[in-house]
Amino acid sequence: MVNAYAPGSGSALDPADEALIARRTAVLGSPYRLFYRDPVHVVRGSGAHLFGPNGEDYLDAYNNVPSVGHANPAVQAAVAAQLGELNTHTRYLTDGVVEYAERLTAKFPSPLDQVVFACTGSEAVDLALRIARRHTGREGIIVTRNAYHGTTAAAAEISPSLGPGNPIPDRVVLVDAPDPLRGETDPAAAEDFAARVRDAIAELERRGVGLAGMIVDSALTSDGLWLEPAGFLARAAAEVRAAGGLYIADEVQPGFGRLGDWWGFTRHGFADQEFVPDLVVLGKPMGNGIPISAVVGSADLFDEFGGDVRYFNTFGGNPVSIAAASAVLDEIEGRGLIAHASAVGDRLRAGLREIQADAERAGSGAGLAAVRGAGLFVAADLVAPGADHTGAPASAPAPDGDAALAVVNGLRERRILVSASGRAGSTLKIRPPLVFDDRDADRFLDGFAEVMRELG
Amino acid sequence: MVNAYAPGSGSALDPADEALIARRTAVLGSPYRLFYRDPVHVVRGSGAHLFGPNGEDYLDAYNNVPSVGHANPAVQAAVAAQLGELNTHTRYLTDGVVEYAERLTAKFPSPLDQVVFACTGSEAVDLALRIARRHTGREGIIVTRNAYHGTTAAAAEISPSLGPGNPIPDRVVLVDAPDPLRGETDPAAAEDFAARVRDAIAELERRGVGLAGMIVDSALTSDGLWLEPAGFLARAAAEVRAAGGLYIADEVQPGFGRLGDWWGFTRHGFADQEFVPDLVVLGKPMGNGIPISAVVGSADLFDEFGGDVRYFNTFGGNPVSIAAASAVLDEIEGRGLIAHASAVGDRLRAGLREIQADAERAGSGAGLAAVRGAGLFVAADLVAPGADHTGAPASAPAPDGDAALAVVNGLRERRILVSASGRAGSTLKIRPPLVFDDRDADRFLDGFAEVMRELG
Numbered sequence: 001m002v003n004a005y006a007p008g009s010g011s012a013l014d015p016a017d018e019a020l021i022a023r024r025t026a027v028l029g030s031p032y033r034l035f036y037r038d039p040v041h042v043v044r045g046s047g048a049h050l051f052g053p054n055g056e057d058y059l060d061a062y063n064n065v066p067s068v069g070h071a072n073p074a075v076q077a078a079v080a081a082q083l084g085e086l087n088t089h090t091r092y093l094t095d096g097v098v099e100y101a102e103r104l105t106a107k108f109p110s111p112l113d114q115v116v117f118a119c120t121g122s123e124a125v126d127l128a129l130r131i132a133r134r135h136t137g138r139e140g141i142i143v144t145r146n147a148y149h150g151t152t153a154a155a156a157e158i159s160p161s162l163g164p165g166n167p168i169p170d171r172v173v174l175v176d177a178p179d180p181l182r183g184e185t186d187p188a189a190a191e192d193f194a195a196r197v198r199d200a201i202a203e204l205e206r207r208g209v210g211l212a213g214m215i216v217d218s219a220l221t222s223d224g225l226w227l228e229p230a231g232f233l234a235r236a237a238a239e240v241r242a243a244g245g246l247y248i249a250d251e252v253q254p255g256f257g258r259l260g261d262w263w264g265f266t267r268h269g270f271a272d273q274e275f276v277p278d279l280v281v282l283g284k285p286m287g288n289g290i291p292i293s294a295v296v297g298s299a300d301l302f303d304e305f306g307g308d309v310r311y312f313n314t315f316g317g318n319p320v321s322i323a324a325a326s327a328v329l330d331e332i333e334g335r336g337l338i339a340h341a342s343a344v345g346d347r348l349r350a351g352l353r354e355i356q357a358d359a360e361r362a363g364s365g366a367g368l369a370a371v372r373g374a375g376l377f378v379a380a381d382l383v384a385p386g387a388d389h390t391g392a393p394a395s396a397p398a399p400d401g402d403a404a405l406a407v408v409n410g411l412r413e414r415r416i417l418v419s420a421s422g423r424a425g426s427t428l429k430i431r432p433p434l435v436f437d438d439r440d441a442d443r444f445l446d447g448f449a450e451v452m453r454e455l456g
Numbered sequence: 457m458v459n460a461y462a463p464g465s466g467s468a469l470d471p472a473d474e475a476l477i478a479r480r481t482a483v484l485g486s487p488y489r490l491f492y493r494d495p496v497h498v499v500r501g502s503g504a505h506l507f508g509p510n511g512e513d514y515l516d517a518y519n520n521v522p523s524v525g526h527a528n529p530a531v532q533a534a535v536a537a538q539l540g541e542l543n544t545h546t547r548y549l550t551d552g553v554v555e556y557a558e559r560l561t562a563k564f565p566s567p568l569d570q571v572v573f574a575c576t577g578s579e580a581v582d583l584a585l586r587i588a589r590r591h592t593g594r595e596g597i598i599v600t601r602n603a604y605h606g607t608t609a610a611a612a613e614i615s616p617s618l619g620p621g622n623p624i625p626d627r628v629v630l631v632d633a634p635d636p637l638r639g640e641t642d643p644a645a646a647e648d649f650a651a652r653v654r655d656a657i658a659e660l661e662r663r664g665v666g667l668a669g670m671i672v673d674s675a676l677t678s679d680g681l682w683l684e685p686a687g688f689l690a691r692a693a694a695e696v697r698a699a700g701g702l703y704i705a706d707e708v709q710p711g712f713g714r715l716g717d718w719w720g721f722t723r724h725g726f727a728d729q730e731f732v733p734d735l736v737v738l739g740k741p742m743g744n745g746i747p748i749s750a751v752v753g754s755a756d757l758f759d760e761f762g763g764d765v766r767y768f769n770t771f772g773g774n775p776v777s778i779a780a781a782s783a784v785l786d787e788i789e790g791r792g793l794i795a796h797a798s799a800v801g802d803r804l805r806a807g808l809r810e811i812q813a814d815a816e817r818a819g820s821g822a823g824l825a826a827v828r829g830a831g832l833f834v835a836a837d838l839v840a841p842g843a844d845h846t847g848a849p850a851s852a853p854a855p856d857g858d859a860a861l862a863v864v865n866g867l868r869e870r871r872i873l874v875s876a877s878g879r880a881g882s883t884l885k886i887r888p889p890l891v892f893d894d895r896d897a898d899r900f901l902d903g904f905a906e907v908m909r910e911l912g
Contacts, residue, residue: 028570032767084527114485152583308621309621310487
């Protein structure tokens with residue numbers, strides 16, 4: 001895993017942290033990983049900041065779950081009030097879940113008029129796959145080369161980013177995303193991507209499994225945050241539908257305002273035509289950390305599935321999760337966080353491009369390339385020194401995962417939290433809570449410039 | 457589904473409820489079901505009581521999630537306090553998750569020394585299946601005939617109780633549980649069950665899939681609550697292990713004190729020998745409604761899995777879920793709820809046996825049979841009139857699902873909430889919050905006696 005702690009590899013740890021890690025290892029064991037060469041111990045959070053046991057102030061430029069801020073008081077009040085009233089399930093009539101479902105589905109284009117609630121993005125992905133497979137009577141799923149979609153058995157098998165220990169079965173076919181780092185940004189790149197999807201459909205036919213659908217994170221988060229060329233997801237979806245499959249938009253990471261719009265898929269409309277997926281999967285920031293997720297879809301699809309198989313998720317859409325999710329919508333809307341995310345994200349990208357230009361002028365070794373993103377989802381790659389970073393296909397820069405990891409750990413030493421992703425681990429993943437403000441952005445950029453100079 | 461609301465079939469609904477149901481149907485759609493001929497609208501809860509919009513007081517004899525009581529103030533306070541401090545994930549060091557994991561695993565026999573947290577019972581079952589399949593390199597799973605284990609694709613395919621619309625694939629083989637209603641209560645019944653498990657293992661071999669493991673709800677909840685003969689699960693587990701498979705105890709329903717002991721599997725030790733499953737799955741009451749679940753297992757099994765595949769569940773074991781789960785343990789221990797559950801459960805069973813005896817003396821039509829259970833998990837079957845209810849195998853009573861549904865709806869008219877389960881839907885499922893007290897038990901028994909007289 002990119003950016004995992006390897007015991008013994010970091011600096012001398014605080015003895016109390018060392019003791020806590022030993023206890024943790026004894027009882028939580030091997031499936032767990034800590035972040036960073038030197039793990040971060042946190043006891044408190046506020047806004048876009050996390051605090052250590054001795055009051056250390058960490059700037060959180062990574063966490064997308066607490067999108068309306070760590071320890072958000074409105075979410076806290078809503079959850080506490082609801083816990084004092086009622087927390088039961090959807091087999092009794094309650095008002096909140098209906099009101100929230102109406103409010104949520106109103107944010108989607110027709111015919112995405114219904115919703116089923118679950119607790120985690122993995123559960124929602126898993127349910128969307130069940131619906132697609134039942135609808136088509138076929139098993140095959142197409143995902144991108146380094147996708148991540150979750151941890152259930154069905155979600156893990158479509159998550160190649162989990163690494164070589166996680167087998168990808170025959171019923172799953174991988175396609176390369178368009179790669180703007182290699183200059184793939186024009187409409188022709190969308191056509192190339194659609195052609196790869198066509199090939200994948202043919203490959204599933206050849207294997208005798210047939211196409212159930214394609215699921216793509218609308219921001220290609222784990223592949224390295226690819227938002228260009230606009231429309232490439234709509235072109236791919238058209239291929240999938242022409243072959244009778246469903247197109248599933250995984251909005252667990254891009255959804256709820258992250259990209260400066262409610263959902264990531266909307267940016268892929270083209271030629272005045274709205275792009276509407278068959279199913280949309282929501283999660284992470286939906287309850288600001290209280291577990292809630294959802295599948296949004298059409299009545300036709302849900303009728304077909306629900307007529308045969310009921311779906312009951314004990315905690316799914318329970319009154320407390322709904323109270324948290326409602327407070328999150330209130331906060332996003334009431335505080336104008338989507339426009340805020342766009343503005344602060346632009347400031348971050350502009351600052352990073354200046355740092356990139358400075359480094360190029362200085363002819364320093366560490367190469368920053370392809371600063372990109374939308375809203376408060378920002379990425380940039382570290383590339384091998386001396387490469388041409390303009391992105392011309394003839395001289396595509398070589399991604400440098402070690403350099404990215406050095407930046408991640410250099411920032412961590414300055415108490416700025418980010419991580420890395422992408423196939424080579426070379427992509428910096430900068431994805432702060434949406435309340436991250438101009439002052440936070442400036443602190444981030446100052447620290448980033450220092451780290452780049454240090455590594456230069 | 458047993459006890460599902462069918463629109464138009466009940467009494468004239470309150471117009472406000474009718475309007476809410478219409479809105480709900482428009483936005484939540486077909487996968488959702490409401491309970492009862494006349495759905496129950498709730499707005500508030502306290503202890504073992506739920507309250508409707510006009511203050512109607514429902515006695516909750518059904519819900520096992522709010523086990524330390526609806527709107528429990530200690531859970532509310534712990535969650536509210538933690539939400540005001542910190543709610544992040546397990547890739548940073550935090551104290552609470554380690555402390556809770558130590559406290560939880562201390563309640564299990566060796567070598568069940570480690571835990572992995574998830575959010576729902578379904579996720580925990582899904583993970584346990586992944587571990588069993590990876591450990592064995594085989595795919596086959598054995599479950600009981602009417603089992604329910606969850607809603608992910610992998611959990612649904614081992615949940616035959618979801619009905620004929622939910623296909624059971626070749627890699628899953630079903631076995632009948634011992635049925636005390638048919639007189640199967642002696643040690644020979646345990647041997648018969650073990651023989652059926654041996655046959656199922658052979659069947660998986662014959663199908664070419666091989667055995668990965670067996671998973672059983674330690675109370676056989678969906679099969680109809682079968683706790684006898686003691687030891688039958690241990691005998692079955694011995695067969696599974698002899699064939700190289702893992703035995704997984706599903707404690708989502710029986711766990712955390714429900715049966716008058718911490719876990720349901722412990723009652724299946726025999727001849728002074730403790731019974732220790734390979735993996736234990738926990739859920740529902742763990743956080744009193746805040747989503748948290750877990751897989752408990754040995755370091756050996758988790759090392760084998762976690763060495764190859766990391767497992768990261770974004771919300772799994774987050775500080776707020778852990779705060780809720782810690783408060784639940786405090787409440788169970790501090791208020792002596794396990795002994796309490798045993799005592800009140802015994803009172804319920806004694807009262808039901810009196811009602812059964814009265815009905816038999818009166819020669820009434822409605823037959824109550826096989827009052828059974830442990831702690832606050834109580835079951836009884838409705839059987840066809842005139843049948844011999846003694847349980848002698850030669851004249852096994854015919855289960856009567858319609859009569860059970862009439863009892864469930866008769867109780868609901870008296871604002872007493874239970875449901876029905878079992879293969880014929882004939883088993884009354886009486887499973888109140890653990891705080892259900894003597895007064896609640898008396899109200900329950902009075903209402904129950906009335907309903908039986910009415911139906912008699």
